[in-house]
Amino acid sequence: MLEYFILIGLVLFAGCWILSPILKSNSTDSAIILKTDEALGQLEYEKKEAYAAIRELEFDENMGKISKEDFGALKKQYMLDAVHYLKKIDELQENKSKAKALGEEEIIDQIEKEISSLRHGGSSKQKDVFCVQCGTKSPPNRRFCSSCGAKI
Amino acid sequence: MTEIGYYSVLTAFFLSGYSALIAFFGIRGRKGNLVASAENAAYAVFGFLTIASFVLIYALVTRDFQIEYVARYTSNGLPMTYTIAAFYAGQKGSLLLWGWLLSIFAAIVTFQNRKKNRELLPYVLTVLMTVTMFFTFLMVFVTNPFETFNYRPPDGQGLNPLLQNPGMLFHPPTLFIGYVGLTVPFGFAIAALITGRLDAVWIKTTRKWTIVAWFFLTAGNMLGMEWAYVELGWGGYWAWDPVENASFMPWIIATAYLHSVMIQEKRGMLKVWNIVLIIFSFLMTLFGTFITRSGLIASVHSFGESSLGWIFLIFLIASLLISLTLLIRRLPQLKSKNQLDSFLSKESSFLYNNLLLVGIAFTVLWGTLFPIISEAIRGVKITVGPPFFNAVITPIGLGLLFLMGICPLIAWRRSSVSNFLKKFFIPSTAAVAGAFVLFIVGIRLFYTLISYALCIFVLITLFFEFFYGTRTRHSVFKEGYHKALWNLVVRNKRRYGGYVVHFGVVLVFISLSANTFNLEKQITLKKGELFSFKEYKIRYDSLVNYPTAIKHVVAATLSIFNNEHKVAVLVPEKTLFKSQEQPTTEVAIHTTLKEDLYVILAGYGEDWITLKVLINPLVVWLWIGGVVMGLGTLIVMLPDRRGQSESKRKSVVRF
Structure with a gap:
């Protein structure tokens, strides 16, 4: 007999617990997060994927799996992808906080930095290097110039 | 006590139905409180099915023979471990285990996504709870695990001796976890189709859940093979029994998905294909259950004929129709972002790999259903046995082995032919030389020879992949060789963990090919x-x-x-x-x-x-290969440390 009381008690308790969010009138949309936040998460993810693709490409190049010409062309493509996502992220965030829009050059610069720091697990504090051909500043440990493709 | 079990299942049945409906209408009407209520109901379903499961375990342990199920599968002399394992020895208990596991997974998914994927979660919950409702429905209205006699027999019938093996303790539960685990990716696929959010988020989540399910399916199948080998006493471990096939098909389709999902991540291609694979890997789990429970095809695993199989078939067809309708509705949105750039690229090799894997799945399906098809068309039940499966699947398997060796040699999008040939030279020469030596030694069987040559080929490419990778890290990042190797694996867990799995697969192939001797x-x-x-x-x-x-x-x-x-x-x-x-x-x-x-x-x-x-x-080497595959999968599943440090850094670096 006791077990029946326990079961009935449990069912009642569960019922109250399940219905409690509905009965609370003021908890309206707390369970549904705004769409922009999700979109932002999605873009962040795509950006991370683009970074990962660039890193992998560089590694493949180092391992000699891909030719120099293809490497240049593909890297440019991935960079443009990353720039695209970053711009979109900025656009979305601009609605929340007034941040200054960066130029494409600056964005590419930042991507390079971010990828380089990712590669080192964020621990390196090495100095930037300059291309001997065109003088563009590149992050440390970069083997090719991001602007003209020359070997550094 | 038994009534507690039954009423708990009954409560879980109503609550899962409630949760499925309320989650769906909650998100449709964008009412957060309804969604929250549905989530609570999902947790409650988990609670009640846990109670029901413990009631059954308690009845087994106390050997309450008044319960029909306990009397049928245990006896006074049965050791305690097998008495507890009798939980899933029969149909009713396995249904309860299935439902319980599903409710556990649903609770985990709900908890994991309490702060993210809020648009998707309600639909996922609807799918998971609908499937749970289906299982609880079976227990409430068709076969009640808590059915009692009106007298108490002095002893039970005992557990089938073949089931009294350590395999019984591990094989069924691991396989069940794998089966049930595939329901979660299916839930996310359906949610993605309903919401039209078919991009990164669902990929990331489904990929993770699929790899977990895949891990358990691999382990479950391997344990089953080991069990058959030591217990059934015919000297082998795989007989292409319909039920073996039923657990092999979801595994092979999940394998295909785990490969093709990478193409979607990297290149935005094969979206429809990936969804189809996820849907079918789930449907295959239902199909496997349908086969075992309908008594339609004879098998060592049969539970005897029952009406249950047909109910499964109805559920299977309904799931298929709903999924395909949703998919067709979303087709215009599922266009590929890119096209294949070259036939010599990772994408294309993954594509061939998928075709072969699906080819295997189709062959197995065809062979399994052949008795039914032949009976329907010609009136004679013709069973196709191992000769059919071996003849068709061996060459496909060797093709897969070949791709496994080729794939690491090539890069995404476009591999230069000259680079490829340079890399290809050493492994292929070694493979040919190895085959030549084996030929001299006296191995003259064509497939065996090819298989071993390919195994050498894959082993060498895998070795070079680790070797060059370590060397590159060593020269670029100035790391010592040990650290370079460690970082290589830890920073590219999916890639190198995948290679470890491949290494295990090669060991399995080496063992399987030796069968001819x-x-x-x-x-x-x-x-x-x-x-x-x-x-x-x-x-x-x-x-x-x-x-x-x-x-x-x-x-x-x-x-x-x-x-x-x-x-x-x-x-x-x-x-x-x-x-x-x-x-x-x-x-x-x-x-x-x-x-x-x-x-x-x-x-x-x-x-x-x-x-x-x-x-x-x-x-x-088959068992060692299985363990290596498991270890490789564990490496892939390791949590991403980089992700955490990155999110910490995000607060510092702003774009």
Whole structure:
């Protein structure tokens, strides 16, 4: 007999617990997060994927799996992808906080930095290097110039 | 006590229905409080099914034979571990386990996504809870696990002796976890189709859940093979039994998905394909259950004919129709972002890999259904056996092995032909040389030769992949070789963990290909007599005959010599369980890295025994390969440390 009381008690308790969010009138949309936040998460993810693709490409190049010409062309493509996502992220965030829009050059610069720091697990504090051909500043440990493709 | 179990399942049935409906309408009407209520209901379903499961376990442990299920699968003499394992020995218990696991997964998914994927979660919950409702429905209205007799039998019928093996403790639950785990990706696929959010988020989540399910399916299948090998006593581990096929098909389709999902991540291609794979890997789990429960196709795993199979079929068809309708509605949105740039690229090799894997799945499906199809068309039930499967699947498997070797050599999008040939040269030369040596040694079977050549090819490409990777890290990042190797794997867990899985697969192939060299002899020996078989000598020492609480055992003691050295004492047995009429055999196996000596006691008399002796080469590598595959999967599943440090950094670096 006791077990029946326990079961009935449990069912009642569960019922109250399940219905409690509905009965609370003021908890309206707390369970549904705004769409922009999700979109932002999605873009962040795509950006991370683009970074990962660039890193992998560089590694493949180092391992000699891909030719120099293809490497240049593909890297440019991935960079443009990353720039695209970053711009979109900025656009979305601009609605929340007034941040200054960066130029494409600056964005590419930042991507390079971010990828380089990712590669080192964020621990390196090495100095930037300059291309001997065109003088563009590149992050440390970069083997090719991001602007003209020359070997550094 | 039993009523508590039944009413808990009943409550879970209503709550899961409530949760499914309320989650759906909650998100449709964008009412957060309804969604929150549905989530609570999902947790409650988990709670009630947990109670029900513990009631059944309690009844088993206390051997409450008044419950029909307990009386049917346990007895007074049954050891405690198997008594608990009897939980899933029969149909009713396995349904409860399935429902319980599903409710656990649903609770985990709800908890994991309490702050993210809020648009998707309600639909996922709807799918998971609908499936849970289906299982609880079966328990409430069709086969109640808590059904009681109106009297209390003094003893139960006991557990089928074949199930009294350590395999029983691990194989069914792991396989169940794998099966049930595939429901979660399916839920996310359906949610993605409904919301139209078919991009990164669902990929990330489904990929993770699929890899977990895949891990358990791999382990479950491997454990099943091991169990069949040591328990069924016919010398093999895979017979293309319909139920083996039923667990193999979801595994192979999930494998295809785990490969093709990478193309979607990297290139935004194959979206429709990936969704189809996820849907079908889930449907295959239902199909497997339908096969076992309908009694339509004879199998060692059959639970006997019951109406349950047909209910599964209806559920299967309904799921198929709903998924396909949703998919077709979303087709315009599922266009590929890119196209194949070159036939010599990772994408295209993944594509071929997918075609082969799906080819295998289709072959297995066709072979499994062939008895039904032939009966429908020609009126005769024709069963296709291992010869059909082996003939069709061997070449496809070798094709896969070849791709496994090629894939690491090429880059995404476009691989330059000259680079590829440069990389291709050493492994292929080694493979040809290896095949040549094997040919000289005396291996003349075409497939075996090809298989070993390909295994060498894959092993060398895998080795170079780790070697060059480590060397590159060493030269670029100035890391020591150990650290470079460690970082190589830890920072690219999916890639290098995947390679470790491939290494395991190669070991499995090496073992499977050795099957062609299996030897078998049957011999009758008198006491003290010696029998030579290859380099082994087997001496029959004695025969003992004794009863235990639940069975009668006849055991022969054999001394095994290898080149005159005594290496083992084997005791093959024949046992007669009191509850069974057929005697069962307990084989004795002497395992070395080179081969297994597998001895079956086929018959016995006053002073003679008849033995069936098999020499199965390289079998142990199959199990080692399985363990390596598991380890590789664990590496892939390791949590991403980089992700955490990155999110910490995000607060510092702003774009």
